[in-house]
Amino acid sequence: MEVGYMKGKTGLRAFSMLLAVMLVSVVLVPVVSASASNSGGEQMSNRSVSEKALVHFGDLTEMRIVDERAVNVKIPFSIKNYDLVVFDLPKIREYLLHGDQLTVYLEGQPYTMDLQETTIDTEAIAKGIHSFTGSLAGVEDSQVLLTVGNKVLLGRIVIDYTEYFIESTSMQDSKSSSAFLQYVYSSKDIVPEGDTIPIDSHLLSTHAIDEKAYALKKMLEEQADPRATVTVRVLVATDSKWMTDEPDWQDTAAAIIQYCNYDFNTLGVNIVPIYDTSKAQQLSSDPQIINSSLSTFKKYFPESYLNSKSADLGLYLGGYDSIEFEGVGSSGGYDFPSLCRYAWAQMADDPSTYDAVLKDRAVVTMHELGHAFDAAHEYAPNQTETYNRAYQFYEHNRYYQTVMWGCFMKTAWLQFSATDGFYGDANHDNSRRITETKGVVASYC
Numbered sequence: 001m002e003v004g005y006m007k008g009k010t011g012l013r014a015f016s017m018l019l020a021v022m023l024v025s026v027v028l029v030p031v032v033s034a035s036a037s038n039s040g041g042e043q044m045s046n047r048s049v050s051e052k053a054l055v056h057f058g059d060l061t062e063m064r065i066v067d068e069r070a071v072n073v074k075i076p077f078s079i080k081n082y083d084l085v086v087f088d089l090p091k092i093r094e095y096l097l098h099g100d101q102l103t104v105y106l107e108g109q110p111y112t113m114d115l116q117e118t119t120i121d122t123e124a125i126a127k128g129i130h131s132f133t134g135s136l137a138g139v140e141d142s143q144v145l146l147t148v149g150n151k152v153l154l155g156r157i158v159i160d161y162t163e164y165f166i167e168s169t170s171m172q173d174s175k176s177s178s179a180f181l182q183y184v185y186s187s188k189d190i191v192p193e194g195d196t197i198p199i200d201s202h203l204l205s206t207h208a209i210d211e212k213a214y215a216l217k218k219m220l221e222e223q224a225d226p227r228a229t230v231t232v233r234v235l236v237a238t239d240s241k242w243m244t245d246e247p248d249w250q251d252t253a254a255a256i257i258q259y260c261n262y263d264f265n266t267l268g269v270n271i272v273p274i275y276d277t278s279k280a281q282q283l284s285s286d287p288q289i290i291n292s293s294l295s296t297f298k299k300y301f302p303e304s305y306l307n308s309k310s311a312d313l314g315l316y317l318g319g320y321d322s323i324e325f326e327g328v329g330s331s332g333g334y335d336f337p338s339l340c341r342y343a344w345a346q347m348a349d350d351p352s353t354y355d356a357v358l359k360d361r362a363v364v365t366m367h368e369l370g371h372a373f374d375a376a377h378e379y380a381p382n383q384t385e386t387y388n389r390a391y392q393f394y395e396h397n398r399y400y401q402t403v404m405w406g407c408f409m410k411t412a413w414l415q416f417s418a419t420d421g422f423y424g425d426a427n428h429d430n431s432r433r434i435t436e437t438k439g440v441v442a443s444y445c
């Protein structure tokens, strides 16, 4: 049954890819003939090398027009337009680490970034990966998240709900010895492809599973101070597949954790990652990793192991297109004693609308961590906390969903619902639930 199902999914993907290729070739014909010197290949980039990239840092950015099919394979088909770039990373690192002002150009407009280094992820910093958070000077509703490693710069810049992304192809640039080939695009360039799917099958959000454990947690919740700041140490593991597919996986993992912390921090939760690759080979060698990712992860990282690393939670960033629940993530959930400390998020591309890009990965990771704090979907019939719901809001003629929304959406927002009248209301307030449970989660180890 499973094999047949997989075939069906692959067939659908192949068909939609074929369709996309046909559409792209039809659209591209006039462009190619207009610039005869260019022999094509950069199917989805409509700029020439003399033009500037959609997102760039002036002289610290070089455009690339690469006639390589291998590059296109690394960039999801849902991104209809992008620019390939290479950054002068040593200089950009110097600017950022010295606290010097760096100008970013978005669609040709220069902006000064007000940035501060976030120092929560000390393990990443020890590896030379630094993360910065801030805004664009003088621009309301702007947000900047940058992660700079030794070979790659990752980022998300938001102006008034338009998102600009700086991503990696995880491929070496052929013209320079150290830099990775990167691509930039905006949320306006995305046309979702594939079926909409539930992120996970979160049926376990019932308090009836273990009455004793529930009563004990409820008591601890009542004793905890919702205004206190807690540290939740999360063991972040991955497999050999992701490490091989993306040599810069560590930079991506650090960026994902940074994106999660951006909202968790406002709720008094510091997610402190403990990266662990010691069992990457074992995870990859286990045939069960593809169809039961979460429990296989737990098999190699039992509670005793988490305890030995002083980790409250275990998070598996999986390099496989898993078929567990046909979703792209999973977690035991707060009330399920045997798995409440475990979460898994898929890093690989999926036949659904989920793509192997930083934003999608961060949405699913934050969603699964949210479940560990008992945050529930928009529809969670077994929850006793009637306020614990995801929310959908309308802005600039489209709907956006807070991060606990049950289905994976390209318009998902990296934010928990909150009673602020914008991201939620008194009946849609995942944030409240997280502040109630954070003391319990922080005390797992």
Ligand SMILES: [Zn+2]
Residues within 6 Å of the ligand: 199, 200, 201, 202, 367, 371, 377, 404, 406
């Ligand atoms: Zn869920």
